[in-house]
Amino acid sequence: MTAFKFDPKKLAKLNNPERLHRENPELIWTTLALPSPDTVIDIGAGTGFFAIPFSRKMPHGKVYACDIAPEMIGWMEENLPDDCRQKVIPLKMTENTVPLPDGQADLVLMVNLHHELENPTALLGEAWRLLKIGGKLAIIDWRDEQTPDGPPVHIRVSESHIREQTHKAGFTDIRAHNNLPCHHFVVAVKEA
Numbered sequence: 035m036t037a038f039k040f041d042p043k044k045l046a047k048l049n050n051p052e053r054l055h056r057e058n059p060e061l062i063w064t065t066l067a068l069p070s071p072d073t074v075i076d077i078g079a080g081t082g083f084f085a086i087p088f089s090r091k092m093p094h095g096k097v098y099a100c101d102i103a104p105e106m107i108g109w110m111e112e113n114l115p116d117d118c119r120q121k122v123i124p125l126k127m128t129e130n131t132v133p134l135p136d137g138q139a140d141l142v143l144m145v146n147l148h149h150e151l152e153n154p155t156a157l158l159g160e161a162w163r164l165l166k167i168g169g170k171l172a173i174i175d176w177r178d179e180q181t182p183d184g185p186p187v188h189i190r191v192s193e194s195h196i197r198e199q200t201h202k203a204g205f206t207d208i209r210a211h212n213n214l215p216c217h218h219f220v221v222a223v224k225e226a
């Protein structure tokens with residue numbers, strides 16, 4: 035079955051400032067409590083809604099803003115704010131593969147992506163490969179219940195399913211944070 039994919043023609047929706055309350059990047063960053071990160075890999079980065087503010091949290095760090103859609107990569111290349119141009123690197127990826135070396139990320143971030151994945155097992159394995167030992171995977175996706183906005187409920191993924199898939203991919207210390215009104219927020223660690 036072909037997975038539901040976000041329509042790049044609707045990319046302006048991703049920049050809706052209402053999201054700053056519903057999916058507050060500041061709150062998400064604080065909750066993640068990364069000790070001294072220098073590399074974030076944002077998979078399914080869209081327009082960089084998270085990549086941009088996260089890059090500003092790391093004075094000497096980089097965010098690789100990865101997406102399968104050339105429209106998203108092109109949009110970021112044209113529209114990144116000047117202060118982020120050296121720090122946010124738009125990067126075209128394929129469905130399950132990020133063209134970056136092993137073991138370099140402090141954080142792999144996936145927001146509003148899980149319900150679009152063709153093969154979650156393969157992409158979670160890719161996240162594992164990309165992370166440093168001690169690095170974190172954060173999966174934030176629409177709760178599988180009716181919310182004022184978001185994709186059809188029948189394609190959303192339950193928190194228990196996300197936890198199970200994450201566990202099977204080898205992650206440990208899997209925690210769910212309950213501080214976003216419409217989203218699951220699951221964080222897991224790549225331990226040695």
Ligand SMILES: C[S@@+](CC[C@H](N)C(=O)[O-])C[C@H]1O[C@@H](n2cnc3c(N)ncnc32)[C@H](O)[C@@H]1O
Pocket residue numbers: 039040048077078079080081082083084100101102103106127128129130144145146147150151152157
């Ligand atoms: C709903 S948008 C979310 C964008 C961004 N994370 C945000 O929350 O603003 C989902 C994005 O994931 C991308 N996408 C879908 N499947 C993907 C995959 N397997 N790997 C990378 N990106 C993917 C889509 O092209 C789209 O840009």
